[in-house]
Amino acid sequence: MKNCIIIHGTEGHPEENWFPWLKEQMKKYGYLVITLQFPTPEKQNPEAWLKVFKKYEQLLNRDTILIGSAGVKPIKYYEIDRPFVQDPFNWEKIRDSSEHFLVFHSEDDPLICIGNGEKIAGELGADLIRLKDAGHFNSKAGYKKFELLLEKLKPIL
Numbered sequence: 001m002k003n004c005i006i007i008h009g010t011e012g013h014p015e016e017n018w019f020p021w022l023k024e025q026m027k028k029y030g031y032l033v034i035t036l037q038f039p040t041p042e043k044q045n046p047e048a049w050l051k052v053f054k055k056y057e058q059l060l061n062r063d064t065i066l067i068g069s070a071g072v073k074p075i076k077y078y079e080i081d082r083p084f085v086q087d088p089f090n091w092e093k094i095r096d097s098s099e100h101f102l103v104f105h106s107e108d109d110p111l112i113c114i115g116n117g118e119k120i121a122g123e124l125g126a127d128l129i130r131l132k133d134a135g136h137f138n139s140k141a142g143y144k145k146f147e148l149l150l151e152k153l154k155p156i157l
Contacts, residue, residue: 003032003059009069011041017069017138018146025150026065029157034059065153069137091123100156101126104149106134106141
């Protein structure tokens with residue numbers, strides 16, 4: 001089954017920013033789309049998020065597309081450059097679990113420095129797609145749609 005799981009960022013929710021738009025676009029390509037709601041900001045910790053995610057793990061297969069917003073912690077990093085998860089990832093296992101990775105980062109993100117995007121892209125063996133004037137890729141930065149993301153996904157849909 002083709003499915004897509006969209007994961008909001010720190011202090012976020014599934015109906016914000018470009019998530020509803022992308023959900024509708026992915027449905028047009030025949031995907032079952034799940035937008036998860038994680039505990040935030042209280043009880044925001046890896047264990048609480050994994051408890052929510054575990055309910056959907058049966059959907060994970062080689063055709064699953066995982067999409068995470070800035071601050072998303074399945075591909076850990078920093079919320080305002082502060083660790084959410086202390087343990088390092090098994091990057092080799094992550095790389096071996098997927099054929100495709102896309103990493104986007106805005107050069108003017110006010111919350112997460114470009115070095116974090118560079119680190120994640122490097123660990124995944126992916127190109128970093130740098131954008132100018134995209135802020136934090138949220139509604140405040142004008143992101144009600146994320147057309148470049150969809151364009152980059154199309155070859156693998």
